[in-house]
Amino acid sequence: MYQKITVQTKTEVKPQTTAHLAQTMTLLNMGNGEVEEEIQKNLAENPALELDEINRCAMCGSEIAFGVLCKNCMNNQLKQDSQYLTFVSTREFPVSEEAADNEDYFEDGTVDRQTLPEYVLRQVGMELDDREKMVAASILTQLDDDGFVDVDILELASYHHIPISSVERVKGLIQHADPVGVGSKDAREALLVQVDELKRSKDIPEWTEKVISDHFHALLKKQFSEIAQQCEITINQVEKIANFITENLNPYPARSNWGDVRNPQENEMLQLGAPDIILSFFENNPQKPIMIEVFQPANSNLTLNASYHAALKTVDKETKMKMREDLEKASLFIKCLQQRTNTILRMAQVLVEIQEKYIREGDRYLKPITRAEIAKKLSVHESTISRAVSSKTIQLPNRKVYPLSVFFDRSLQIRTEIKEIVEKEKEPLNDQEIVTKLEKKGMHIARRTVAKYRDMEGILPAYQRKEKVKTK
Structure with a gap:
């Protein structure tokens, strides 16, 4: 049972069971290294699941050798004169000697370099139960470049089947983690959280919270006289508040120094590890189509255990129920892996289509797009795209490796x-x-x-x- 992947960018959206959706979202949020560990865990725990000894192309199902692209997919796409050539690959990415000698370089080809969501989750994780951790992951994977996220508390509570008060508690813990204010809706809310945190250790000028809360835009425009009049305080007091904010607060939490992530190593390729997606030019010719290669773990070529399925006929009723449950879990896991790869592949196609000029000609041509716009094109929820982007990297034709989120950097141009x-x-x-x-x-x-x-x-x-x- 190979994982056949469709390469169409528009597909009919079918209803999914809660279990299917939850497992797919969990896998989608993982990098390839974590997915490989999850596969190993399922193989060890579920006898109905096994690795297919024959290596098959995840897109067309034809038998292929390890370490090469599928010739069948290549020929079919060239015949169709496709604008982009797409592949799903399980071949290993070459690791440089420098990376091999680095003790921080793991077997899955990644480097121990925390993302902001990982850094925050490690701080608050000890105070959360399993369902609350899922809520925290949902919030953190949707952070934008400034550390903001506009979450629907009611929707999260309903989706994860927990009280609204629990979701609010999780959000509060995130906001008071380092960097303080991360996970807020906007700069105003981030500043108020930072003031609340600072009150525990130092004196705050009177009226600071009210000025931020009720007169934020006037404060940005330095309309001190207007603020003083409406708050019935002196201009001196307003200036003192403005100076305090400038010296002590940061309206963009993710832009501040947090953890050790702001101390990059010299080798950018080593920092980001092996890419999850590689973009290159066909035949290394910039005038020819862009090739999109999405990597999946080498152990992801899974199938149902035929012997286990056949044994159903020879066992008692109670054992048969347990075996059917194993087979259903194995089948669901295979489908969820397939959907993860399919989502990343479809997203990569849309991104390449929109950002082709940037890919070919450089930073000044990056178009401002949002995760919501990509979600709309693929008929999925915005959080699905946020998870697909999270912890993923991409190598451009210039051989530089970037976080996949670079495509959504509205400020780069x-x-x-x-x-x-x-x-x-x-x-x-x-x-x-x-x-x-x-x-x-x-x-x-x-x-x-x-x-x-x-x-x-x-x-x-x-x-x-x-x-x-x-x-x-």
């Missing part, structure tokens, strides 16, 4: 433009002057956003760049 503007400047430009230049290119963002992106790229403010020029 603008940050690239800012870097180029600064590199070409004759005299250091201030942030407002950079805003003006971006507007001429059709990019309309606020001055404070330029400051944020400039800081992310490690570009000094204009006055400090001037000082550097003087000292040369």
Whole structure:
């Protein structure tokens, strides 16, 4: 029983049982290393499940040798003059000598480098039961690049069959973990959580919480006089609150320093390990179609144990019930693995279609897209795409490996433009002057956003760049 994968980007969405959906979502959230461990666990526990001795293509079912792409799939797609060539591969990714010598490099080809969701979950996990951990994973896998997520408390409670108060408790624990404020709906909520945490260790200026809660947008615009009038306090007090926020709080929790993830190693390939998806050009020719290769664990070629199934006829009623249960579990596990691979493959196809110019020509051509937009194209829930992206990496044709979430980085194109503007400047430009230049290119963002992106790229403010020029 090979796992035949459809390569169509639009499929009919059929109802699923709760068990099927839950197991598929769990597998989808895992990287290949974790999936391989889960397969080994199921093989050890369930006698109805076994590895198929014949290696088959997961897409067409034809027998293939290990370590090669399916020639049948290749020929069929070339005959159809396909825009993209898609494959599901179980061949091992070559590990460099440097990686092999690294003690942190695991057998599954990954490196012990925590993602933010993993880092937070490890902090709060000890205080959660199994169902609450699933809720925490649901919240954390939907975090955006700033550490925000807009969760539907009622929907999560209903889906995981736990009280609303339990979901609220889980969210609260996440928000008070490091970095404080992560898992909040927006910057305002993140700041309020940080204030609540800081109150335990230091004095907070009076009215701080009210100003953040009720006058956040006025605060951003530095409309201190208006805030003072509405709160019936002095402008001095408002300025003191603004200074406190600037010096002590971070409106973008995921952009702050957390764990050791902000201390990257020099070798980017080693940091991210073997990619889950590889994009390359057919025959290494940039003018030819893009090849999409999705990797699955080498032990994922599963089948039902024929001998175990045949033995049903020879056993008593009670044993037969247990054996049928084993067979049903094995069949469900195979289907869930198939659906995981299918979802990742379909998502990769859509991403390549949308971001082809970025893949071929570089960062400035990255289109701003969201997980919700991809979910709509595939007729799935946004959380499904969040799980499919989580902990996954992709290698682009330039052989650089990135987190799959790079395709959803809405700031990358603008940050690239800012870097180029600064590199070409004759005299250091201030942030407002950079805003003006971006507007001429059709990019309309606020001055404070330029400051944020400039800081992310490690570009000094204009006055400090001037000082550097003087000292040369």
